[in-house]
Amino acid sequence: MLKRIFGRKDDAKREAEARRCGGCPLAACATGCKAAVLRMDCEHGEAHRLRGMGLFEGSVCRVLDSRNGMLLEVKGSRLALGQSLASSIQVIPLAG
Numbered sequence: 001m002l003k004r005i006f007g008r009k010d011d012a013k014r015e016a017e018a019r020r021c022g023g024c025p026l027a028a029c030a031t032g033c034k035a036a037v038l039r040m041d042c043e044h045g046e047a048h049r050l051r052g053m054g055l056f057e058g059s060v061c062r063v064l065d066s067r068n069g070m071l072l073e074v075k076g077s078r079l080a081l082g083q084s085l086a087s088s089i090q091v092i093p094l095a096g
Contacts, residue, residue, distance in 0.1 A: 024093070026063075026070060027086040033063045035091035042088040050089075053079055060094065 023038050037059050040047045054075040055061060064078065065071035070086040072079045081089075 023090045025087045026061075026081070026089040026091045027066075027083055029063045029066065029070075029091065029093060031063055031066050034060060034094040035063070036060050036094055038090040038092050040089050042085055046085060050079075053077070055079060055089075061091075 026035065026037075029035055037055060037057050039057060040050065040055075042050075050056070054077065055072070059074060061079075062073045063070060064073055069083050070081045072081065
């Protein structure tokens with residue numbers, strides 16, 4: 001019973017954090033975070049290249065590493081982005 005109660009608080013806490021951060025830069029996401037792409041405010045050529053690799057509005061990615069730039073998992077592939085490019089992509093963090 002206690003696991004259910006405490007588990008619900010953890011889930012509620014994660015959901016509240018996701019709602020509070022309605023749209024934040026991808027660069028602000030921590031390692032292990034899943035996020036859905038909201039919009040890409042980068043140059044047209046870069047946005048076109050990213051869309052071709054599977055990172056587009058509505059796609060879900062997972063941050064594998066956020067120490068030097070961003071290493072993402074997108075549709076089973078890994079994608080490395082620089083800090084400035086990751087800052088220009090707005091995402092919605094997802095719970096879980």
